[in-house]
Amino acid sequence: MRTDSGQGTPEWSIQEIAKAAGTTSRTLRHYQTAGLLQPSRVGHNGYRYYDGACLLRLQRILLLRQLGLGLDEIRGVLQGRTDTIAALRTHLEVLLEERDRLDRRIASVRTTIGKSERGATLMPEEMFDGFDHTQYKDEVEQRWGKEAYARGDRWWRGLGEEGRRAWLQRSRALQADWIAAAGSDAGPDSADAQDLARRQFDWLAGANGGQEVSYAYFTGLGEMYVADPRFGANYGGDAGARFVRDAMRVYADRYLV
Amino acid sequence: MRTDSGQGTPEWSIQEIAKAAGTTSRTLRHYQTAGLLQPSRVGHNGYRYYDGACLLRLQRILLLRQLGLGLDEIRGVLQGRTDTIAALRTHLEVLLEERDRLDRRIASVRTTIGKSERGATLMPEEMFDGFDHTQYKDEVEQRWGKEAYARGDRWWRGLGEEGRRAWLQRSRALQADWIAAAGSDAGPDSADAQDLARRQFDWLAGANGGQEVSYAYFTGLGEMYVADPRFGANYGGDAGARFVRDAMRVYADRYLV
DNA sequence: CTGGACCTTGACGTTACGTCAACTTCCATA
DNA sequence: TATGGAAGTTGACGTAACGTCAAGGTCCAG
Numbered sequence: 001m002r003t004d005s006g007q008g009t010p011e012w013s014i015q016e017i018a019k020a021a022g023t024t025s026r027t028l029r030h031y032q033t034a035g036l037l038q039p040s041r042v043g044h045n046g047y048r049y050y051d052g053a054c055l056l057r058l059q060r061i062l063l064l065r066q067l068g069l070g071l072d073e074i075r076g077v078l079q080g081r082t083d084t085i086a087a088l089r090t091h092l093e094v095l096l097e098e099r100d101r102l103d104r105r106i107a108s109v110r111t112t113i114g115k116s117e118r119g120a121t122l123m124p125e126e127m128f129d130g131f132d133h134t135q136y137k138d139e140v141e142q143r144w145g146k147e148a149y150a151r152g153d154r155w156w157r158g159l160g161e162e163g164r165r166a167w168l169q170r171s172r173a174l175q176a177d178w179i180a181a182a183g184s185d186a187g188p189d190s191a192d193a194q195d196l197a198r199r200q201f202d203w204l205a206g207a208n209g210g211q212e213v214s215y216a217y218f219t220g221l222g223e224m225y226v227a228d229p230r231f232g233a234n235y236g237g238d239a240g241a242r243f244v245r246d247a248m249r250v251y252a253d254r255y256l257v
Numbered sequence: 258m259r260t261d262s263g264q265g266t267p268e269w270s271i272q273e274i275a276k277a278a279g280t281t282s283r284t285l286r287h288y289q290t291a292g293l294l295q296p297s298r299v300g301h302n303g304y305r306y307y308d309g310a311c312l313l314r315l316q317r318i319l320l321l322r323q324l325g326l327g328l329d330e331i332r333g334v335l336q337g338r339t340d341t342i343a344a345l346r347t348h349l350e351v352l353l354e355e356r357d358r359l360d361r362r363i364a365s366v367r368t369t370i371g372k373s374e375r376g377a378t379l380m381p382e383e384m385f386d387g388f389d390h391t392q393y394k395d396e397v398e399q400r401w402g403k404e405a406y407a408r409g410d411r412w413w414r415g416l417g418e419e420g421r422r423a424w425l426q427r428s429r430a431l432q433a434d435w436i437a438a439a440g441s442d443a444g445p446d447s448a449d450a451q452d453l454a455r456r457q458f459d460w461l462a463g464a465n466g467g468q469e470v471s472y473a474y475f476t477g478l479g480e481m482y483v484a485d486p487r488f489g490a491n492y493g494g495d496a497g498a499r500f501v502r503d504a505m506r507v508y509a510d511r512y513l514v
Numbered sequence: 515c516t517g518g519a520c521c522t523t524g525a526c527g528t529t530a531c532g533t534c535a536a537c538t539t540c541c542a543t544a
Numbered sequence: 545t546a547t548g549g550a551a552g553t554t555g556a557c558g559t560a561a562c563g564t565c566a567a568g569g570t571c572c573a574g
Contacts, residue, residue, distance in 0.1 A: 099356065099360070172312045
């Protein structure tokens, strides 16, 4: 138990002080190498000994730790470099942001579970050009008209499991090729880009349920890729979306007049 | 950009598929070593190539990742070992617990900031025998009487900064010694234990503001250490608290009759 | 003197990659 | 054809805060 080093100040072994503070000896060694807490004395055999001041300092460290502060921040506080209240305030903001992220994630998981339960293959809808038919139903109706949505939905449901999978693979392949093409230094009127634009046209023709793809529809869609980041994201972000839009416009001017 | 391996199935390089999916090539290599996603083909030069099926699988992985699932769980889902919905439900519970912990931590940080602002040295009061004078005011009054609380509070405030620090060091030293003694196999009536009981008595006499420490008060306090885990925690938990109580009772029977 | 408890340093594991480092391969251009 | 740059590869370290061996010294009671 307690020993007196001969100078009247009581001191304890590493295990004793660890238990007293409700932690482990490993943690104490860790704090030492981290520069947070030095033993008050080290025996000739290398044993660490701690006194009352150490115990107080340790309590303080553990309090801040349990509030979630990192060892670096705690070191700043202990050295007086940082004000305790300021450190806590900063920390609080981090925690609040963390909770926000967590809340959003929880909501996402919940809706995903809900959708899965309602029979979605999970993610097909998500991937259709960045559109989730169920989630964005209202928006789609507003943007393309009620009739267009219903037609698209019928077509989509009519594809069947296998058909949807194939369709998505084709969509994704097309998007990936767009991204790769945008990364090269070929212009939107290059043969490669125009080939992609043609595939894009065919792809849309297939998706439109037999409805024709007009000049206005085609170029308008291109504009939307740029305007709406949720769409553009599927084509490699802003720069990629612009490339797609330009290539589509060139194609339309050339073949859809 | 895209290449055709000669079998009609389109494929992409590692960078291309990474960009298309909105991630990095490093991540793809990582998923491979993690057993989540193999390239559809590996060139004679070691280059990885991915096809549309890979892209779909990757999208699925990334979706689950962004919901917060770990790679292990995702592997289970992909292999069909785990039901997707079941995995998400389990995950949701983890997230909810996480948020609970976060909420509690946020509350702790907030009250700590509040107390610090109101001039607390931060943690002195916390440590006084597990009591926070401000937080547990009502409880103390109920347990020990209004008068006793006021007297203790006056005494405490009268100590001054330096005095409080010294007092706390003494308290902590005493508690640590109790814990160490409880860990040895000496009984509550051993010389060591009785020496501690005497120090405990002196300590209480000093804290009581000149008020005498009666037999009932001393033994009652010992009982409370066992009954109230918040007190007992300072003496090493339940077993430690029992040891302290027993030693205090022996001491009281011997010297406080 | 000896067994067991306690101490030391050193090093690996944890999570999902980010970030060099060293080296090879591919491809377009001079 | 030589070459320079972009892109590919494997290997390894870093991250936060310790937990958990491993191998070996120290202390103490019987």
